[in-house]
Amino acid sequence: FAAAAALFVVGVAERNPVPILVGFPLLLAPIAAPLVGSRAAPTAAVRGEVRGTATEVAVEYRIAPERPLLPADLRVVVPPPGNLVERAPVRAEIDGRDLLLHLAWGAAEPTVSVVPVPEVGWEDPLGLVVRPVAATGDPLTVERYPPELHRSGVVRLEHTIPLPGESRSRALGASGEFFGIREAYPDDPPRLINWVASARAGRRLANEFQVERTGDVLIVLDARPSSLGPALDRRLLGISRAAAYGLADAFLREKTRVGLAIFGEFLTALPLSAGRTHRLRIHQLLLATEVAPVAGPAERCAVSLGRYYPPGMTT
Incomplete structure (x- = not known):
């Protein structure tokens, strides 16, 4: 706007119509630019996915703006979380009416970080007006764990139950052993019901199991x-x-x-x-x-x- 005003003043002062003709469209552009986009609050659907292993974190976003917005006019900001660093510039491509973003981050340290929904904005073709776009989507989670976790199996646990090593449980598991038969509860799943014993007793009976627990x-x-x-x-x-x-x-x-x-x-x-x-x-x-x-x-x-x-x- 300031450049257009300067051209207009120079044209009047020098009585030269060329600067006026050049600056006049720039003066009207800020007024006409908002009319190009959607008059209502624009929205865009955002879908993301986290890939990669070890220190490599690859994040991909697919952003679908509502009509009449075009994906080429969208401006997206996706800052990496605190424990991640950007390793390559954001790569964008257009797939039909969708905008695809490819981000390459690095996780030099173990982290469990939340990546919020990107900030999306619409910019007019002249680059004079930027309007926020309501992005609808779910945050992403980046999880990288320390390699030393494999040592957790050597930790000796303190027993905190009256009979160390045993605890009653109604849940079936790989180490579950049969403990006895009891009256069935209303919320017992069908796999716990002892149908043979129930038929003989004339009422619903359920199996009970005990599982091993170290502490x-x-x-x-x-x-x-x-x-x-x-x-x-x-x-x-x-x-x-x-x-x-x-x-x-x-x-x-x-x-x-x-x-x-x-x-x-x-x-x-x-x-x-x-x-x-x-x-x-x-x-x-x-x-x-x-x-x-x-x-x-x-x-x-x-x-x-x-x-x-x-x-x-x-x-």
């Missing part, structure tokens, strides 16, 4: 700020989150109950449990964990742990 594990994650600074604190927390989830996943596969405690200013406790649902709870809690704004005293952590978990656990 309980408590993972404590320190999310307090330190004197190292916010940037390094976030980096170290990303490594800790990856190690915590990797350890939890390894022990849950061995039918061990796992608890997770995160201490920042206060303690956030996830009780001892096992199974796929508990693995999902741990994953979601770790993804939502950030560095606390204020550091709580260590005494508060010790007292809070005693409220939620029994003594003698492997921590």
